[in-house]
Amino acid sequence: MDRRDWNEEDPEEEHLAGSLDTPLRPDAFDLTDEQKIEGIAHHFREIMQILGLDLEDDSLKGTPKRVAKMYVKEIFDGLNPENRPTARLFENKYGYRQMLVERDITLYSSCEHHFVPIIGKAHVAYIPSEHVIGLSKLNRIVQYFGRRPQVQERLTRQIAQELRDVLKSKNVAVLIEADHLCVMSRGVNDVSSSTITSEYSGLFEQDTYRLEFLQAIRHNK
Ligand SMILES: Nc1nc2c(ncn2[C@@H]2O[C@H](COP(=O)(O)OP(=O)(O)OP(=O)(O)O)[C@@H](O)[C@H]2O)c(=O)[nH]1
Numbered sequence: 099m100d101r102r103d104w105n106e107e108d109p110e111e112e113h114l115a116g117s118l119d120t121p122l123r124p125d126a127f128d129l130t131d132e133q134k135i136e137g138i139a140h141h142f143r144e145i146m147q148i149l150g151l152d153l154e155d156d157s158l159k160g161t162p163k164r165v166a167k168m169y170v171k172e173i174f175d176g177l178n179p180e181n182r183p184t185a186r187l188f189e190n191k192y193g194y195r196q197m198l199v200e201r202d203i204t205l206y207s208s209c210e211h212h213f214v215p216i217i218g219k220a221h222v223a224y225i226p227s228e229h230v231i232g233l234s235k236l237n238r239i240v241q242y243f244g245r246r247p248q249v250q251e252r253l254t255r256q257i258a259q260e261l262r263d264v265l266k267s268k269n270v271a272v273l274i275e276a277d278h279l280c281v282m283s284r285g286v287n288d289v290s291s292s293t294i295t296s297e298y299s300g301l302f303e304q305d306t307y308r309l310e311f312l313q314a315i316r317h318n319k
């Protein structure tokens with residue numbers, strides 16, 4: 099049996115293991131956005147027709163195109179690497195060496211199993227060394243990876259990995275608390291449960307840093 103099933107002796111190796119990539123087809127970028135919108139609108143029209151909806155109806159006739167645009171340009175535009183946020187780094191002239199926590203970042207994503215919303219909050223933290231990052235870029239990174247069909251586990255890890263890459267530091271923490279509409283509004287119809295996922299690396303593997311982070315995100319404004 100794999101040692102790591104029982105004993106996380108090498109946490110660094112552990113957090114780097116596994117595939118973080120959103121599964122994409124090799125031809126994922128062959129079509130332009132306009133071609134994607136046209137294709138999705140065509141197929142969505144068929145879905146609506148099969149459901150028995152009257153596409154001549156004033157209110158419904160624009161829906162296939164509306165949904166297609168929403169997929170390509172809004173809720174799934176994080177599939178397009180061109181939309182990856184550029185992370186503005188500033189020299190850490192202030193010599194700030196403590197934890198920086200950006201908490202309560204609004205998170206919208208979509209469940210890749212049911213294509214319905216995941217709504218929640220992301221909390222991220224890092225410990226600066228040579229550089230600090232523009233605050234809004236933390237929100238933008240969360241937003242970018244949220245705008246894909248996702249499972250919360252992968253979303254959490256993609257955000258953490260991006261922060262490590264951008265900041266060139268392992269000292270990163272990410273915690274997401276979210277409601278899954280696929281759990282709330284259908285299936286088990288549970289409106290009270292929510293899902294918490296996290297990733298800690300570098301100094302955040304240590305209890306003191308992790309607890310400081312957890313305390314910071316629980317504290318009321
Ligand atoms: N691990 C994980 N599971 C998720 C996430 N979002 C949705 N799911 C689950 O994905 C599972 C899909 O299971 P299936 O049995 O194939 O789908 P289903 O028949 O619609 O399942 P029910 O939701 O139980 O009705 C469900 O249990 C969902 O709750 C997520 O972010 N992470």
Ligand SMILES: [Zn+2]
Nearest residue numbers: 209211212280
């Ligand atoms: Zn789902």
